[in-house]
Amino acid sequence: MKHGRFLSSAVGALAFSVSLSGMAETVRHFDQPAQPLGKALTEFADQTGTKLLFPAQLVEGLTAPALHGHYTDTEALQRLLAESPLTYATDGTGGTLTLIRAEKRMAALDEQAVQLAPIMVKEEALAEDEVHGYAVTRAMSATKTDTPIMDTPVSIQVVPRAVMQDQQTTRLKDALENVSGVRPQTSLGRGHGFLIRGFKNQRVFRNGLVAGGISVGEAPEFDTANLQSVEVLKGPAAILFGRIEPGGMINVVTKRPEDTSRYSLEQRFGSYDFYRTEWDATGAITEDRSWRYRFAGAYQNNESFRDFNFNDRILVQPSVTWRPSDATEMTLDVEALYQEYQADRGLFAIGDRPAPIPISRSFIDPDDPVDTLSRVNLGFTLTHAFNETWTLRNRFLASFNEDSNLSVKPANAFTVQQFLDPGTGNRTYLRNIFSQAAESETYTTNLDLTGNLELWGTKHQTLVGFDFLRSTGTYLTRGDFINPVPGLEIDIYNPVYGIDRSFYANALATPFPAGSSHSYFRDEWYGVYFQDHITLWDTLHILGGGRYDWATTGRGRGDSFRAAEADLPSRKDEGFSPRVGILYQPWYWLSVYGNWTTSFGANNTITNSGATVDPEIGEQFEAGVKTELFDQRLTATLAYYHLTKENILTRDFSSPDPFAVAPIGEARSQGIELDVSGQITDELSLIGSYAFTDARITKDNDGRQGNRMNNVPEHAGSLWLKYDIQRYEPLNGLSFGAGVFVAGQREGDDANTFVLPGYVRLDAFAAYRYRLSDANLIAQFNIRNLLDKTYYESTDPFQSAPPRVGIYPGAPLTAMGSIRLEF
Incomplete structure (x- = not known):
């Protein structure tokens, strides 16, 4: 390496003199912290051998962002200069680069002939290094176009990969704790049911398409190992995504192949015999980088704070991208998840509170057979730019889901009749055994044509599209899940476990309800939108x-x-869902917006009398402000909304049929939401939220009018802070942080017969990044529920039991350590 420095008495110029060879071709690993720009450029010149000239005054007071990863020399220099008003020019021979102010560069270009650049296809998801810490400025879910959040007149929040990594999140449920107005509502102890703005949402989208069946079971389980980010679009989203709940939609964005090589391997270990291995590898396959790959996944095995509960899971996602030209790109990915677990029925209420028993106590059985869940997603995306104006994008997703579980459960579980024996002082828990098995196949696709036009002095980002979904599924139930089975009762205060295997055999041999234990579902819908x-x-x-x-x-x-298929009734519905919004941006850092939108959701079940139910209709009015502060590194959205939904279905408890439903009539949710994420300084990052939610039943035929909707706290919020030490040499590489998650008192069911107490949970973490040759070794330690508070997350959403016998507690103090190697 050759370099020199000189100081001119006239301008105080500082120069670094080395050869320029390989400036735009060589890919190398960079690992620079955020620091003064002059120092960053010195390190860049030393590492790359670039001859770089600039006066010292030009960079005085300017800083460069952190630079971690594999880049060409050109890409690395552009990233170092991205937050400054500087660019560079060559001396004509390519031997020397000189830093200049960007406006001088533009003036020079204006004097040259304009040459059109090649038509380039944009990635749908940002690469990991394009998200600056916790700050995310763009999202696809709101408009299906690459639009800045500040220009979008709807509320959309994004949880980036960096947050999930710092919080050591392994499940989608935990990632969404950072978003206002989103609450978990689990069933069988699995964390994939949600409430958004007060309304139940059992579906999750994957890269813009429905993942999993529509009618069968619940939303599929998601591991975070292959997730790049999670986007939450608030309010009705039917205009772009079809039949969807009015509270909003959750869209997980998976990792995509990248053309620069990067690898990571992580081992986690923690409380309750938690072990998890997570990996990620990506890079170019061919020299011209037209073929790229990615292989991400995780294996996890853990026990639980709940008795007899465990999880054994593996996730793999290989993907490949082919870019035959700058205008065309195709990506194919396969995601496979297999999980063995124990279905957990949770706790129950006595009076108007959760039962006063340890949250670890379970009333299933240690000899309960292992339950299994499997999911395969096959996804394909094609993007082609016809020219600078028009781009065509086609997505396809095939989902195959299987779930089979058998568990000991409370008797009368679908009718909220007595499940405690009053003859024993309400201390004997009456039980039976229930088995269910569901399978589904879902095929969905869409075709979007987007155009960027200028007409009569106005700019238009136009979208027209078509989508189609077809889903079929089967559902089998066995075991008498209505009546108590003699011999299965258990003392809630002094339980004695151990069930004879003959009870399980009898349950599996008993189709129930007799004559209708097999169900067949079929859903088909398509739509056109503009x-x-x-x-x-x-x-x-x-x-x-x-x-x-x-x-x-x-x-x-x-x-x-x-x-069941021969008995299949068919109901056809159709409807129009409009959306209008307006946003005014008086300054670049402030936007004021409002919108009105509706949703259409075809009900897919029948009442106790066998009648079908009219479609669910949602309507929302929303207004808010958005801002970008601290050099656009921190974004915030404050929104007020008023949302109604008609023809909401819940279980019909007056019927012995566990599948009978009855529409509540109408519910209304209104409130205020605040979301903040990004960086205040190069060292301090945060993501936070607050929600005031007033969600009530407004029309009802069953005496519940005016009641609060279940599991929705009036006040809830979160704040997660992270501090990276970057400017104190002895401690560089150390980061630490803490988070607080708060929820107020919640009604446990729509009848408001009991409540879940409010809670405050405190989490914390610390990590140290050590430079190891061309790699980084990161050691991290997380504690969840640092103060070991007892709290309850949610109740069952009538999926497998009434809420009174399906209360799911949160985990006590849980520690997790990890070692991660990145190279």
């Missing part, structure tokens, strides 16, 4: 569009799947 995002004077944004849906739903029941 949207135009109009920009006037670069400050006024108008968003308008609509969608028309055609939906066919049906469910048949019988003593076999063939009989």
Whole structure:
């Protein structure tokens, strides 16, 4: 390495003199902290051998962002200069680079002939290093276009990969604790049911398409090992995504292949015999980088604070991208998850509170057979830019899901009749055994055409599209889940475990309900939609569009799947869902917006009398402000909304049929939400939220009018802070942080017969990054529920039991350590 420095008495110029060879071609690993720009450029010149000239005054007071990862020399220099008003010019021979102010560069270009750049296809998801810490400035879910959040007149929040890594999140449920207005609502102890703005949401989208069945079971389980980010679009999203709950949608964005090589291997270990191995590898396959790959996944095995509960899971996701030209890109990925677990029925209420028994106590059985869950997602994306104006994008997703579980459960579980024997002083828990098995196949696709136009002085980002979904599934139930089984009762205060295997055999040999234990589902819907995002004077944004849906739903029941399919009724519905929004940006750092939108959701079940139910209709009015502070590194959204939904279904407890439903009529949710994420300084990052939610039943035929909706706290919030030490040499590489998660008192069911007490949970972490040759070794330690508080997360959403016998407690103090190698 050759370099020299000189000081000119006239300008105080500082120069670094080395050869320029390989400036735009060599890919190397960089590992620089955020620091003064002059020092960062010195290190860059020393490492790359670049001859770089600039006067010292030019960089005085400027800083460079952290630079970690594999880049070409050109990419690395551009990233170092990204937050400064500087660029560079060559001396004409390519031998020397000189830093200049960007406006001088633009003036020079104006004197040259304009040459059109090649048409380039943009990635749908940002690469990991393009997200600066916790700050995310763009999202796809709100408009299906690459639009800045500050220009979008709807509320959308993003949890980036960096947050999930710092919090050591392994499940989607835990990642969403950082978003206002989102609450978990689990069933069987699995964390994939949610409430958004007060309304139940059992579906999760994957890269913009529905993942898992529509009618069968719940939303699929998601591990975070292959997730790049999680996006939450608040309010009705039917215009772009079809049949969806009005509270909002959850869209997980998976990791995509990248053209620069990076690898990571992590081992985690923690409380309750927790062991997890996580890996990620990506890079170019060919020299021209037209073929790229990624292979991410995790293996996890753990016990639980709940008796007899465990989880044994493996996730793998290989993916490949082919880019035959700058205008065309295709990605194929396969995601496979297999899980063995123990279905957990949770705790129960006595009076108006959870029962006063240890949260570790379970009333299943240690000899309960192992339950299994498997999921395979096959995804494909094609993007082609016809020219600088029009781009076509096609997505396809095939989902295959299987779930089989058998468990000991409270008797009368679907009718909220007495499950404690009053003859024993309400200390004997009456039980039976229930088995269920569900399978589903879902195929969904869409075709989007987007255009960027300029008409009569206005800018238009136009979208027209079509999507289609077809889902079929089967559901089998066995075991008498209504009546107590003699011999299975247990003392809630002094339980004695151990069930004779004959009880399980009898349950599996008993189809129940007799004659209708087999169900067959079929859903088919498609829609066409349009949207135009109009920009006037670069400050006024108008968003308008609509969608028309055609939906066919049906469910048949019988003593076999063939009989159930032959008995399949069919209901057809169609409807129009509009959306309009307006946003005004008086300054680059402030946006004021409002929107009105509706949703259409075809109900896919029947009442106790066998009648089908009219579609669910949602409507929302929303207004808010958005801001970007601290050099646009911190984003915040404050929103007020008023949301209604008609024809909401819950279980019909007046019927012995566990599948009978009845519409509540109408519910209303209104409130205020605040979300903040990003960086205050290069060292201090945060993500926080607050929600005031007033969610009530407004029309009802069963005496619940005016009641609060279940599991929705009036006040809830979170704040997670992280501090990176970057400017104190002895401690560089050390980071630490803490988070607080708060929820107020919640009603446990729609009848408001009991409440879950409010709680405050404190989490903390510390990590140290050590430079090891061309790699980074990161040691991290997390504690969840640092103060070891007892709290309850949610109740069952009538999926497998009434809420009174399906209360799920949060975990006590839990520690986790990890070692991660990145290279």
